[in-house]
Amino acid sequence: MRIGVLTAGGDCPGLNAVIRSVVHRAVAAHGDQVIGFEDGYKGLLDGYYRPLDLTGVSGILSRGGTILGSARLEKGRLEDAVANAPALAKKLGIDVLIPIGGEGTLTAARMLSDAGMPVVGVPKTIDNDINATDRTFGFDTAVGVATEAMDRLKTTAESHQRVMVVEVMGRHAGWIALESGMAGGAHGICLPERPFDPADLVKMVEERFARGKKFAVICVAEGAHPIDGSMDYGTGEIDQFGHERFKGIGTALAHELEHRLGKEAKPVILGHVQRGGTPTAYDRVLATRFGWHAVEAAHRGEFGKFTALRGTDIDMVPLADAVSELKTVPEYRMAEAESVF
Amino acid sequence: MRIGVLTAGGDCPGLNAVIRSVVHRAVAAHGDQVIGFEDGYKGLLDGYYRPLDLTGVSGILSRGGTILGSARLEKGRLEDAVANAPALAKKLGIDVLIPIGGEGTLTAARMLSDAGMPVVGVPKTIDNDINATDRTFGFDTAVGVATEAMDRLKTTAESHQRVMVVEVMGRHAGWIALESGMAGGAHGICLPERPFDPADLVKMVEERFARGKKFAVICVAEGAHPIDGSMDYGTGEIDQFGHERFKGIGTALAHELEHRLGKEAKPVILGHVQRGGTPTAYDRVLATRFGWHAVEAAHRGEFGKFTALRGTDIDMVPLADAVSELKTVPEYRMAEAESVF
Amino acid sequence: MRIGVLTAGGDCPGLNAVIRSVVHRAVAAHGDQVIGFEDGYKGLLDGYYRPLDLTGVSGILSRGGTILGSARLEKGRLEDAVANAPALAKKLGIDVLIPIGGEGTLTAARMLSDAGMPVVGVPKTIDNDINATDRTFGFDTAVGVATEAMDRLKTTAESHQRVMVVEVMGRHAGWIALESGMAGGAHGICLPERPFDPADLVKMVEERFARGKKFAVICVAEGAHPIDGSMDYGTGEIDQFGHERFKGIGTALAHELEHRLGKEAKPVILGHVQRGGTPTAYDRVLATRFGWHAVEAAHRGEFGKFTALRGTDIDMVPLADAVSELKTVPEYRMAEAESVF
Amino acid sequence: MRIGVLTAGGDCPGLNAVIRSVVHRAVAAHGDQVIGFEDGYKGLLDGYYRPLDLTGVSGILSRGGTILGSARLEKGRLEDAVANAPALAKKLGIDVLIPIGGEGTLTAARMLSDAGMPVVGVPKTIDNDINATDRTFGFDTAVGVATEAMDRLKTTAESHQRVMVVEVMGRHAGWIALESGMAGGAHGICLPERPFDPADLVKMVEERFARGKKFAVICVAEGAHPIDGSMDYGTGEIDQFGHERFKGIGTALAHELEHRLGKEAKPVILGHVQRGGTPTAYDRVLATRFGWHAVEAAHRGEFGKFTALRGTDIDMVPLADAVSELKTVPEYRMAEAESVF
Structure with missing residues (x-):
């Protein structure tokens, strides 16, 4: 043959x-x-x-x-x-x-x-x-890379009382965010499958700080998007599905959280190292x-x-x-x- | 509750x-x-x-x-x-x-x-x-550790034209040997489920050397055993199932292969790092x-x-x-x- | 005491x-x-x-x-x-x-x-x-993380005939870029100590493609900057030292190279995972x-x-x-x- | 040229x-x-x-x-x-x-x-x-491999209240044992440069158990040897330097400690994965x-x-x-x- x-x-x-x-x-x-x-x-x-x-x-x-x-x-x-x-x-x-x-x-x-x-x-x-x-x-390799990154980010987040927003791959499906978020012990996960409300994340972070855990890691799929009209840091443009476009959801979400929380929030965009x-x-x-x-x-x-x-x-x-x-x-x-x- | x-x-x-x-x-x-x-x-x-x-x-x-x-x-x-x-x-x-x-x-x-x-x-x-x-x-972690070890051993085996026998966990079932052997690119895998014949391994190594691949890695589960009477390096004792006992199958097999092949064969016993x-x-x-x-x-x-x-x-x-x-x-x-x- | x-x-x-x-x-x-x-x-x-x-x-x-x-x-x-x-x-x-x-x-x-x-x-x-x-x-840990990232990026760059620009830490000194660039086998390294000319990088990439190596990885310290006036993707602002400011040199450089080369060039910003x-x-x-x-x-x-x-x-x-x-x-x-x- | x-x-x-x-x-x-x-x-x-x-x-x-x-x-x-x-x-x-x-x-x-x-x-x-x-x-790679092994072994030792004896490379010089022992947080290090007394290790383990740290990891260079006459598990042969020969110092030391302590002590011989x-x-x-x-x-x-x-x-x-x-x-x-x- x-x-x-x-x-x-x-x-x-x-x-x-x-x-x-x-x-x-x-x-x-x-x-x-x-x-x-x-x-x-x-x-x-x-x-x-x-x-x-x-x-x-x-x-x-x-x-x-x-x-x-x-x-x-x-x-x-x-x-x-x-x-x-x-x-x-x-x-x-x-x-x-x-x-x-x-x-x-x-x-x-x-x-x-x-x-x-x-x-x-x-x-x-x-x-x-x-x-x-x-x-x-x-997929397993990508999840492994993202998990290792979150393991690393947790220690630096904790030392500086920071919020870290980690953007992982997943334009239409949130599997990498789901599994690396679970494996990396993220305190919030945002998937393309379900629009998120930044207010929920703000609440989560504040509750953590209130009980003495003064840091948080949020794992967000690149295709995740907020509930329409809920975030300031969008581009103002509307995409083909009628949602506002964001220039990098990880960066936009970090800005939004920093603004709302009055605490440092840093984005990390993992990008191609995952693949x-x-x-x-x-x-x-x-x-x-x-x-x-x-x-x-x-x-x-x-x-x-x-x-x-x-x-x-x-x-x-x-x-x-x-x-x-x-x-x-x-x-x-x-x-x-x-x-x- | x-x-x-x-x-x-x-x-x-x-x-x-x-x-x-x-x-x-x-x-x-x-x-x-x-x-x-x-x-x-x-x-x-x-x-x-x-x-x-x-x-x-x-x-x-x-x-x-x-x-x-x-x-x-x-x-x-x-x-x-x-x-x-x-x-x-x-x-x-x-x-x-x-x-x-x-x-x-x-x-x-x-x-x-x-x-x-x-x-x-x-x-x-x-x-x-x-x-x-x-x-x-x-299991996935154990397979990962064993695979990484085989990745490392391959380069040293190749540089020195050696046979490496890697003993991994698995007393009664050979899953770790199977999957780490596949992932690590082993050239032979011995499982508890099926008695192996050292002659087959000798043949495989000789064929590899004949076509210019002058090294081999063999992955053996700790519970693997040879066909009765096929190996010299046993203890002579007979176990409860009627098979000869070996004092560490990885070490015994490496000795057997070195003896039969007239080439260096080294055992590596991974042991507890896997768990x-x-x-x-x-x-x-x-x-x-x-x-x-x-x-x-x-x-x-x-x-x-x-x-x-x-x-x-x-x-x-x-x-x-x-x-x-x-x-x-x-x-x-x-x-x-x-x-x- | x-x-x-x-x-x-x-x-x-x-x-x-x-x-x-x-x-x-x-x-x-x-x-x-x-x-x-x-x-x-x-x-x-x-x-x-x-x-x-x-x-x-x-x-x-x-x-x-x-x-x-x-x-x-x-x-x-x-x-x-x-x-x-x-x-x-x-x-x-x-x-x-x-x-x-x-x-x-x-x-x-x-x-x-x-x-x-x-x-x-x-x-x-x-x-x-x-x-x-x-x-x-x-420092050794940071270099290790950056090197591992470059190891990963090389295979994806090679498969897609891409240029990858990896931005590593180093605002005033380029040690991380130097050593991770050497260890990761980067094809270009940009340090804060010496303004770089994007034209040199363009030439290097073109020469690589010409001899059949159809990818390149460039390692750039976050504090590196181009020769004044040599890059289009700056912010137009002038900093305290009289140099143009760039909104993320890694991203700006990737855009510049993509524009000049007519080939895909992707930035990867390693960020806090290094520390x-x-x-x-x-x-x-x-x-x-x-x-x-x-x-x-x-x-x-x-x-x-x-x-x-x-x-x-x-x-x-x-x-x-x-x-x-x-x-x-x-x-x-x-x-x-x-x-x- | x-x-x-x-x-x-x-x-x-x-x-x-x-x-x-x-x-x-x-x-x-x-x-x-x-x-x-x-x-x-x-x-x-x-x-x-x-x-x-x-x-x-x-x-x-x-x-x-x-x-x-x-x-x-x-x-x-x-x-x-x-x-x-x-x-x-x-x-x-x-x-x-x-x-x-x-x-x-x-x-x-x-x-x-x-x-x-x-x-x-x-x-x-x-x-x-x-x-x-x-x-x-x-050397750095070998130390890294040995350190990672000790990181892994510590968790299993701790869970089972065990002593682990890790044998690393170093026939005549103990650098790998020294640095991987320090980096891996070993509780005892035995080098070729200085004969060790098993009694000191026994004392160390007993003191650890006494203060509630119910495990220990000991890092021993393959060329380390005990004070003459201090260990039972030697081969009885005398080498060219007048010292007793041991058939694998890691294994011998684990047996010796298990015997003296009445606690489980397991050897792990890292071998060729280090190189x-x-x-x-x-x-x-x-x-x-x-x-x-x-x-x-x-x-x-x-x-x-x-x-x-x-x-x-x-x-x-x-x-x-x-x-x-x-x-x-x-x-x-x-x-x-x-x-x-």
Whole structure:
């Protein structure tokens, strides 16, 4: 069998572990050939690829990023590709394509699959917001980085009687904020799923100071937003959903709290450190299992599906399920977090 | 409600996170009283306990070990306790007992429960071998420590063309060896579940050297054992299961491989570093959720059960299910690991 | 002997290690009494303090921040204190004061000392910019945090062919940028000591891309500034030194580079994570030694001095030497760094 | 100029950073050619080498081990090499040899230098026992690994009221034990430099338990030994210095303490994890500076010397000074450590 692999979308710790696993399983167990397309779908369309063998994936298990690169593709080009999917596969001589990516990548994968290209997807998102899989790799690493930052910030907050506002990734789903906030012992968590009221945070901080705990750490997802009209530090602009836009919610919230509390409140924007670097053991194992099962599915001819963690097993799930809707944080998970503030 | 908490058995990163979560949920949300028994069941029987409030659990989320201590109990004493369980609960004035522990602890919990004491259990084992829960806290931390050690050992093995044999925890179940071996990129994994043949490892190492990869890392669970009669470095004694005893399988295997291969093979015994120290974010979140759900179960009067992770949810499962049989590594998980050697 | 300790200025990993060491050496070896003033000089003036014994400093060696707190003092109040220094020492019953702090703290210490209070200082600055000591504790931790961030950012930069601009601490001295830039393998380093020309960075990035290394990481100290008039993204305001002000040099530089290069350039502002959390082993050892030597100097009556690392030894140096001028990065250190870009 | 580089002796985090720095400085700043000999002096004698350019050292700054390999050489072969040193250099076409290694390597370097080969050495030892340099790279990483292990072990020791004996590297000098013991907050430290009396450790543990601190961590260098005749768990054999031999001092000491105290005492042998893996920022900076200065010395024709850290500067020191005597832990450093037990 000849297998094509590509990584698309934002990078994520564990991508290399999937690539390595695909190559090991395909080459060593099945005697397959594997080729890797450069820079995501771009390499697929332009025919830029390189053969991947055991030597080519040696030492990448613990490395962040992706050895194949990842780049955005203009929309029109993908549609052309979809129109010519079977011809494209034939031209490249691949029996199956294994695209590793997020919602956009899997949507494209589904289109290619519907158009006749044999595809087995592997889901990837640091945000953990893909439906139909319990977890995605990269998420655990991001949560770990954010938690370690909060561990560090707590000691400095405590020494200076400060409020710290830590902005973590999560534009549409608050999983990183939820879990790193719980793990880091944050005293407030703001998620995109539920508009927050700055007044609640002010009250929480004041109560803490009143009982002698003279610091607080608040964990806010980059996509969180306040109840409309509740904060002064917005841009005044209104976004497509009718909410006020903020120029960095972490910074805006820190200003708002400092203003209201009359106490120092400092923002820390974690940014890209959350998505780079060595994956955690958890992410390496999950990514390795995903790669293994993708190859097995390919050999069983189980196309049009993607690998998904369900409990402790890896199942194959229709690509349509990945993109039907975003997996957001349900209310009961938020309730669990709130009780340990 | 008045809730008694205790931690029993070997320590495990995340114990303090459970205690903290129980106290937060019980005190802040329900207005309960919480008392913590010292040194496991010993404190319960001897009536050594202390009240636990928000201040008492401040700052312990990220701390390893258990602030309540943990100690073994003579068998007879527990049986007495079981015989007098309801009276004991009454004397201590507790409405529910939340014991946090492994198989032994949960077996005792079940006996107390059957004898009439209201009990809600929280499972704990670094080995991840408790049935009926997808994962236990502490396991992720142990796997992380072992993986980091393998990351380090690989570079030194490679520089010196050496074989490294890393012995990790796991007396009866090989989960830590399986997952840290996969995550650390080990070239061989030996589990208690399946006797290994040293000849296979010799072959693997020789093949690696033949294709220019002049080093190897082998991950072996402390409870792994070779096929009977296959290794020279045993003690000659026969254990209760009819197998030869080895004085440290990691050391014995390294000697055996060095002898057979004529190449340096060094053992590294990770030991107790795997069970101490700061829990990973994953373990803190799981432990916190377990504590939360234990308190809620207590308030619903759902006794005789323990908290279990099922997919992404925490369910309540009968204590009997925890101890019916050990959760060991199934063949298909081992097959996944083998393909990336 | 009765010893007073205080921590002043910004917090710094290792403060608690100094406090613990002072208490251990003073109490266990000399039978001294130790008291700790709360919130820096404020506690000294207001007489807020608590006795510190072995139990009180148990477990703090590895904890960031300071158990004594730290706060700013209005200028006038300190002058009053200086005027009444001997009386104050007498009132508090202390035979020696050990203030742990940065340039400001040691200047105040010197004034108190000159006014007749027996003082032994311990230098503290995350920026490593105190003269007369080879290193200060906290610096190694800050460099470690920044280096780990750059390790992570490199993989994500490489996967996306991006430029990353990492802003680290260092308002007046660029030591953190220099050493974390070298350790993190940055391709450009900007220090406060030497105005940089954005054109040089543009050239470096273009040369890298030309030879196939399609990413770059630039490490910039928060106090670095461009050659006057060389950057578009400034605020237009002129500061007290006649230079244009920038609203966050990291963000401004990323914008400038993105604009000039026509490639993605992202800022990451590390901020307070650099100064919180567990100190490195290096910082714990240095802090512990400083504490030990401060107590010994006090017992020898060697007042008006502070502890300093000189090679491998701890010497006692006149307080005046600490504050005579800032220790900035010399040209030859910058030259060493430049050759590995 | 044509520069030959080799790494010899045990591996050490930072070796790759030196190689990278040599190549960057030599190639980019001076237009030199650099070749790397494989497996230490063996590659030099057998003529196994490869050219090293910027691409060849890309990405190795943070990697442990050595890309050049390291192997032992039979003694006779080196003597032959020394006899023909100038001819050998001529045959290989190298203008200077930069050997990176420990005492043995630098002794050989000195012999080659005396015999007429232009040599500039770079000192390397995880043990920090080379005279004439304040520190060697690799040491900080080893101390960091050992300290983190002790941080972890403390929590498990405390939970179970146990004594932990941690054996760290250091056959002839106790620097790793000294600094990791101080940083990890050990309650006892045993060094090769001073025979210890198990009775002192017993007394220390009993006093701790008496005042309610019911655990202890003891850090012992692998080369530490007890006062003759003071311990039961030796092998009975007498070594070349007239002392009894112990089969692993950590394990023997744990047995001895368990026997004398009647309390659980567990050994943890850290072993090779101390010398593998990613170097700390400190070690990367020091290694990078050493490489830079070695190239500069070569260009100045300053042969027969090695790079040494003196305070904050890198000096060139005669090779003879490196090997005149071992740098051991002086009494006053031990005294500093003892006061914080």
